[in-house]
Each structure stands twice: as structure tokens, then as C-alpha cells.
Amino acid sequence: MIYGSLSVFEGLLLLSNILNAVKIEKLVVPELVQIGNVSEITLHCDFKTMNEGPYSVEWLFNERNVPIYRWNSYSPAKVNGILVDRLDLTFHVSSSVYDKGSILRLVRLDPQLSGDYTCSVTRNGTTVQQTKTMLVFSPERELDLEVRSRSQKSYDVMCTARGVFPQPDLILEYNNKLIPKQHQRIWRSGAELTLYDAESITQLEASCPGTVTCRLTLSEAGYMALKEKTIYTAQLV
Known part of the structure; x- marks a missing residue:
């Protein structure tokens, strides 16, 4: 006996497959x-x-x-x-x-x-x-920005981020422009070494006033955090 173009065996096999389908x-x-x-x-x-x-x-x-x-x-x-x-x-x-x-x-x-x-x-x-x-x-547990005066127009700048995941990018800017020749270091941290700590350091030659920005980015998560300090004179406020 044929059901349409299928034999009895083929029809039963098809029915079984349908009933057992997931x-x-x-x-x-x-x-x-x-x-x-x-x-x-x-x-x-x-x-x-x-x-x-x-x-x-x-x-x-x-x-x-x-x-x-x-x-x-x-x-x-x-x-x-x-x-x-x-x-x-x-x-x-x-x-x-x-x-x-x-x-x-x-x-x-x-x-x-x-x-x-x-x-x-x-x-x-x-x-x-x-x-x-x-x-x-994991967003940052800490994000610290330190700017120290070396002379009237020269500064040591260091930004540190702790306890983040995935691997971060830590960028220093001055008046919204990338500071050249900055050095970034990233290392594992936490009890299971699953988190990251990072730091970026540079020397800044700048005319006052101006704003130093540390920009933390977790690109895979679409996450960003900022830390800023303003230079008014040779001393920071």
C-alpha cells in the first residue's frame, strides 16, 4: 500500500520521526x-x-x-x-x-x-x-588619577584601574586629545587571577589651564569610565 508517494514503511518512519521530534x-x-x-x-x-x-x-x-x-x-x-x-x-x-x-x-x-x-x-x-x-x-573597583608638578609646565601623570574584566584599555588625554608617548601596563589580579589591574603613565608638557582625563574602556562590554583633574597653575586643585 502506498500513501501518496510513500510506502507503508516510509510512512511509518516519517510518523515516528514526527512523534519523536524535539x-x-x-x-x-x-x-x-x-x-x-x-x-x-x-x-x-x-x-x-x-x-x-x-x-x-x-x-x-x-x-x-x-x-x-x-x-x-x-x-x-x-x-x-x-x-x-x-x-x-x-x-x-x-x-x-x-x-x-x-x-x-x-x-x-x-x-x-x-x-x-x-x-x-x-x-x-x-x-x-x-x-x-x-x-x-566587572567595572572598576578603583580608578585613580594622579598628576604631580615637575616644573611650571611639566607634569608626571599616572592613572590606575583595579579589579576590572575583561581586559581594559586605559588612555590618558589632555584637553580631550590623546597624550603621546604614554606607557600602559596590564596584569592579572584577584583571588582566581580572573580580574585585571592596569596603569598608564606619561610626562605631560602643558600650558595652563587644562584638564587631564583618564579614560577606562571595556570595549567588549560597551563600558567606559572617566576620571579628570584640572590644572590651574603649577599646583593642582
Whole structure:
């Protein structure tokens, strides 16, 4: 017997594929998270199946083979790697079985959580995946600008930024123009060496009055901070 142009076997195979189909409708991963603005974030892998039945959900981090989270219908959830001690295991949106494993609430946010998150859903041998990238950035804990007079028109200028992520750019300007021949140094800091400290120093030859600006930029985060000091005479106010 033929259904249209399909044989019975092909028709049954097609029907089986449809019934076993799984589809990720939407993967919700915040693109940008500022430390200090929020205390928790939620990842949501919104997937659909044609009918109820056993399935498994895995979350992968930065294309590594070992899941950072795994849930299936037959065993308790397993948490590994970057999510250990950062996942709220008591959080559930509803009692629906399809919320299990698909919605994760992350706490204890820090820059180590920055990276690519992949949701992988498997049902009856069919696997679908989606990936999104998240940047958890840290604005400066400190931004200090020091200007010392060497002579009537000569100054030592130093700007220091501490506790930022990702890698910053620290630029010195005088009256909104880049100061030439400045030296920038950047190094890792923090307990896990995940943050950055930076400094820029230069010697400035300038006629008074004028404004010295230190411009801190985290280009990946679209973030900028300024520190300014005004020179009135050979002494700073």
C-alpha cells in the first residue's frame, strides 16, 4: 500500500520521526551581565516535543565535552565544572516535567562565568543544540588619577584601574586629545587571577589651564569610565 508517494514503511518512519521530534524554540542566555547590578541570572532552554516521554538535557560550556549540567528522566541532576556551587538547585518555575533541566538559575556571579553556553536536548536518539555567549563583566573597583608638578609646565601623570574584566584599555588625554608617548601596563589580579589591574603613565608638557582625563574602556562590554583633574597653575586643585 502506498500513501501518496510513500510506502507503508516510509510512512511509518516519517510518523515516528514526527512523534519523536524535539525542537529548541528559544535559548535565553543574557549577552551582558554587570557584576554588582544583579545577584542572579537565569538561563532558559525552551524546547518542545510532539508528545510526552523520556528525554535528557545537557548544558555545555565553551564546547567542552563534559556537561556542566545534566538531567534526564531516570537519574538525579548532575552539576560539574563552572556551575559547582553557583547553581540554585531549589529553583523551579513550575512543576512541569519540561521545566526540569531547561531552566537554570545562577548565583555567585563572577567573570569566570563568561563564555559559550550550549543547550543540548536528546529524545529517542534525536539530539538538537543551540549555543549563545554570555559576558559577565566587572567595572572598576578603583580608578585613580594622579598628576604631580615637575616644573611650571611639566607634569608626571599616572592613572590606575583595579579589579576590572575583561581586559581594559586605559588612555590618558589632555584637553580631550590623546597624550603621546604614554606607557600602559596590564596584569592579572584577584583571588582566581580572573580580574585585571592596569596603569598608564606619561610626562605631560602643558600650558595652563587644562584638564587631564583618564579614560577606562571595556570595549567588549560597551563600558567606559572617566576620571579628570584640572590644572590651574603649577599646583593642582
